[in-house]
Amino acid sequence: MMNTLLELSGVSVSFDGFRAINNLSFQIGEPELRAIIGPNGAGKTTFMDIITGKTRPDEGRVIFGEKSVSLLKMSESQIARSGIGRKFQKPTVFEAQTVRENLAMALSNPRGPFDVLLHRKTPTGAHRIEELAAEIGLIDHLTRRSGELSHGQKQWLEIGMLLAQDPRLLLVDEPAAGMTPAEREHTTDLLKRAAQTRAVVVVEHDMEFVRRLDCKVTVLHEGSVLAEGSLDHVTKNKDVIDVYLGR
Numbered sequence: 001m002m003n004t005l006l007e008l009s010g011v012s013v014s015f016d017g018f019r020a021i022n023n024l025s026f027q028i029g030e031p032e033l034r035a036i037i038g039p040n041g042a043g044k045t046t047f048m049d050i051i052t053g054k055t056r057p058d059e060g061r062v063i064f065g066e067k068s069v070s071l072l073k074m075s076e077s078q079i080a081r082s083g084i085g086r087k088f089q090k091p092t093v094f095e096a097q098t099v100r101e102n103l104a105m106a107l108s109n110p111r112g113p114f115d116v117l118l119h120r121k122t123p124t125g126a127h128r129i130e131e132l133a134a135e136i137g138l139i140d141h142l143t144r145r146s147g148e149l150s151h152g153q154k155q156w157l158e159i160g161m162l163l164a165q166d167p168r169l170l171l172v173d174e175p176a177a178g179m180t181p182a183e184r185e186h187t188t189d190l191l192k193r194a195a196q197t198r199a200v201v202v203v204e205h206d207m208e209f210v211r212r213l214d215c216k217v218t219v220l221h222e223g224s225v226l227a228e229g230s231l232d233h234v235t236k237n238k239d240v241i242d243v244y245l246g247r
């Protein structure tokens with residue numbers, strides 16, 4: 001039996017009277033890889049904003065870890081420090097620094113590479129840097145300036161910087177956007193490996209990418225779960241076909 005790491009129940013949030021998240025319930029185990037799909041505006045990004053504390057729900061519970069702490073009582077930085085990492089669509093690596101320096105900065109603080117850039121600069125663990133670089137496929141690029149990397153490589157570096165902080169839950173929003181087919185393949189492999197030891201939630205539109213992730217899929221629609229199960233299971237669901245696939 002896998003332990004539940006994160007549980008949302010009865011979560012709702014409205015923006016100017018519009019219910020972006022509507023009585024949403026969701027659970028993920030540890031370790032687990034989960035894909036979230038759904039039409040534009042379904043609430044996928046808002047769902048991640050709620051978990052990371054960027055958006056506060058009007059109702060509901062968001063419970064994390066074996067001590068069942070409520071994330072609703074924590075600040076964004078407390079949530080990040082408690083082991084929830086998030087990768088946004090646009091990579092935010094330090095372009096003037098090398099791949100090695102970026103990873104070293106991420107490693108020299110348990111959570112929060114930006115804090116390190118501002119306050120501490122002690123690179124740690126050459127071995128761990130190389131391990132991470134190998135993990136993300138950048139072992140031959142350690143001395144390159146990050147600004148010279150391809151879009152896909154920057155995304156991997158950012159994932160590596162998040163993995164350096166060893167999150168228990170990693171949230172990744174639309175990683176495949178702008179990637180070549182080969183980069184997409186590498187990214188699915190990377191996320192699958194990362195999810196062997198932690199919970200990873202991936203929001204993605206690209207069905208081929210989701211198929212390669214080969215994991216349980218949650219379909220969001222109008223801020224609620226419309227269907228959940230294997231990709232084959234949810235893509236046969238009539239409601240899913242009507243609101244998402246049929247269009």
Ligand SMILES: Nc1ncnc2c1ncn2[C@@H]1O[C@H](COP(=O)(O)OP(=O)(O)O)[C@@H](O)[C@H]1O
Pocket residue numbers: 015016020038039040041042043044045046047
């Ligand atoms: N901060 C916000 N203020 C107002 N409306 C928002 C805000 N964030 C999201 N929304 C609205 O909530 C809905 C869900 O958005 P979002 O979570 O970004 O969807 P998705 O990521 O599934 O495309 C959309 O209608 C969006 O316009």
Ligand SMILES: [Mg+2]
Pocket residue numbers: 044045046
């Ligand atoms: Mg979105």
